[in-house]
Amino acid sequence: MKIKMNRVTILFLFIFSSFIFSQGDFDLEDLNPNSDTFGQLIGPGDYIGDICIVFFGHEY
Numbered sequence: 210m211k212i213k214m215n216r217v218t219i220l221f222l223f224i225f226s227s228f229i230f231s232q233g234d235f236d237l238e239d240l241n242p243n244s245d246t247f248g249q250l251i252g253p254g255d256y257i258g259d260i261c262i263v264f265f266g267h268e269y
Contacts, residue, residue, distance in 0.1 A: 236252040253261050 234252055234254040236250040236254075239246045239249055239251050241247060253263060
């Protein structure tokens with residue numbers, strides 16, 4: 210019984226930690242002058258149902 214309890218505990222901690230460390234929704238200004246949404250505040254929540262890849266780059 211102890212082994213089964215440990216598996217349940219590990220599964221619970223895994224699922225719970227995924228909620229703690231997940232990224233919430235956010236909005237940032239679109240700085241791409243070639244974009245249709247240039248100058249607007251957009252975020253992942255604007256693309257629900259689409260594949261969304263978020264990249265934070267920096268140009269030196």
